Amino acid sequence: MNQNNSINSNFQENVSKAWQMQKVKGGSNSELFDESKAFMLGNLFKSLYLPYKGFTNYPIQSMTNRQQKLQKLQMHEFSAHEANLYLDNYPNDKEMLKLFNNHNEQAKIAREEFEKEFGPLTVSDAHSDQKWEWVNHPWPWEKQ
Amino acid sequence: MWKYDKKLQYPVNICQKDLKMAKFILTQFGGANGELGACMRYLTQRYTLPTEKGRALLTDIGTEETAHKCCHCLYKKRTLSR
Numbered sequence: 131m132n133q134n135n136s137i138n139s140n141f142q143e144n145v146s147k148a149w150q151m152q153k154v155k156g157g158s159n160s161e162l163f164d165e166s167k168a169f170m171l172g173n174l175f176k177s178l179y180l181p182y183k184g185f186t187n188y189p190i191q192s193m194t195n196r197q198q199k200l201q202k203l204q205m206h207e208f209s210a211h212e213a214n215l216y217l218d219n220y221p222n223d224k225e226m227l228k229l230f231n232n233h234n235e236q237a238k239i240a241r242e243e244f245e246k247e248f249g250p251l252t253v254s255d256a257h258s259d260q261k262w263e264w265v266n267h268p269w270p271w272e273k274q
Numbered sequence: 275m276w277k278y279d280k281k282l283q284y285p286v287n288i289c290q291k292d293l294k295m296a297k298f299i300l301t302q303f304g305g306a307n308g309e310l311g312a313c314m315r316y317l318t319q320r321y322t323l324p325t326e327k328g329r330a331l332l333t334d335i336g337t338e339e340t341a342h343k344c345c346h347c348l349y350k351k352r353t354l355s356r
Binding site: 201204 | 277278279280281282283284285327330331334335344347348351352
């Protein structure tokens with residue numbers, strides 16, 4: 131219980147610290163994880179990352195070509211998404227806008243690469259004139 | 275208003291059947307503090323928010339909560355079978 135409390139207050143402190151830094155600098159937090167670490171830890175912002183009770187994350191290993199291509203897309207999309215949520219609060223942060231645009235662009239490329247080999251990820255990308263591919267396996271909840 | 279991707283945000287690999295875990299996960303689905311309630315809360319509160327930033331943020335995170343429900347279904351399905 132005590133440990134929980136201290137973790138909690140520590141977290142609050144870090145959030146407010148990050149918040150203060152924003153106000154002072156008026157710019158984005160330069161302390162960001164790169165896209166692969168951010169993806170692994172589930173957090174783009176170093177000052178907001180709080181390890182869960184001694185749990186250590188491990189790098190995600192992709193076993194197949196499909197997993198590898200998908201992971202590249204997921205990685206860039208995750209960082210873009212983090213930037214998205216941040217920008218909702220700080221819409222004028224140029225540095226973060228640049229980061230968002232960059233990851234968004236990379237994600238687009240990764241998506242095209244994946245879809246070329248493994249079929250559409252959104253229904254609007256299903257443009258085969260031979261067969262309706264949208265019904266094909268695997269769905270996200272199925273083992274792939 | 276929504277589109278969906280035929281993929282997960284993060285890879286999941288559950289190899290073992292675990293009924294206890296499945297039961298626990300199910301408790302986080304509904305109820306006052308569950309994902310279902312959270313997503314509906316964000317997505318209805320956004321209509322009356324006074325600022326543009328707030329409306330955007332609540333739409334974004336409401337969508338995220340909706341996606342968490344899918345996670346639930348996935349974890350539940352995987353922990354129940356195989």
